[in-house]
Amino acid sequence: MTNSDLWDEQAAQGYDRTSAEMFAPHVLTPTVEFLAQLAGTGPALEFAIGTGRVAIPLSAKGIPVSGIDLSQPMVDQLRRKVPLAEDLPVVVGDMATATVPGRFSLVYVVFNSIGNLRTQDEQVECFRNAARHLSPGGRFVVELWVPGIRRFPPGQSAVPFEVTDRHVGFDTYDMVTQQGTSHHYRRRDNGSASYGASNFRYIWPAECDLMARLAGLELERRVADWDGSPFTSDSEKHVSVWRKPFGRNLDADGDAVPLTSTDNSDDGAE
Incomplete structure (x- = not known):
């Protein structure tokens, strides 16, 4: 059972607007171009596919894309855009455990969504699940912000990430448990305000690398954003790429095992 928050019907209906x-284009185009280059001819699998923000334009490039998402209402919103399931198949389930048939050249999770898994065990299993779905040589890509706790003066537990006349957002952190909550206050057109919150577990880049190693993946590249800018100590986010080595596969428990001459785990991927 996942500890993730579940996007309900109301949240799903408003997701594209609030996000x-x-x-x-200046955000989405570099994202899609980066992923398309790694996917090649595909296929690709998106964890936490949501309403299809990234998957739909990636698919439009001719790359077969599948998805996993925990929220049926979010998938319903995607289906308003891509009505036929065969055009963009989605499994409703937990990205740490749900499976999709086939093997993929690319598995990816964007927009901090891996933090929706709120325990370390679930996040480790997410990496292992990605590795299970990858063909040898395939990549797992994670877009994730660097926790903002270094901004804290002594005694502070919250840090703002956006302050405008329409939206005030800030994160609160528990530095013992690595649990956090994103708080959103939005001003409606009629002058009233709404409040929403989502919970997460933050992960440092080095912790991500260890999770990848446990899954049999090797760090290939880490950049500060989809435009390929260098990742530095001042970067507020990272896009990390781990690769599944050739000659390595994972069994049903997520443990690395050698490939044999009869293994067909790379069928269906270039």
Whole structure:
């Protein structure tokens, strides 16, 4: 059983509107181009596919894309855009354990969504699940912010990430448990305000690398953003790429095992 928050019908219906900045061309185009280059001819699998913000334009490039998402209402919103399941198949389930038939050249999870898994065990299993789905040589990509706790003065437990006349957002952190909550206050057109919150577990880049190693993956590249800018000590986010080595496969428990001459785990991927 996952500890993730579940996007309900109301939240799903408003997701594209409240996340409109993530659909902007200057944000979305570099994301899709980066992933398309890694996927090659595909296929690709998106964890936490949501309403299809990234998957739909990636699919439009001719790359077969499948998805996993915990929320049926979010998938319903995706289906309004791509009505036929065969055009963009999605499994409703937990990205730490749910499976999709076949093997993939690329598995990816974007927009901090891996933090929705709120225990370390679940996050480790997410890496292992990605590795199970990858063909040898395939990549797992994670987009994730660097926790903002270094901004804290003594005694502070919250840090703002956006303050505008339409939206005030801040994160609160528990530095013992690595649990956090994102708080959103939005001003409606009629002058009233709404409040929403989502919970997460934050992960440092080095912890991600250890999770990847436990899954049999090797760090290939880490950059500060989809434009390939260098990752430094001042970077507020990272896009990390881990690769599944050739000659390595994972059994049903997620443990690395050698490939044999009869193994067909790379069928269906270039």
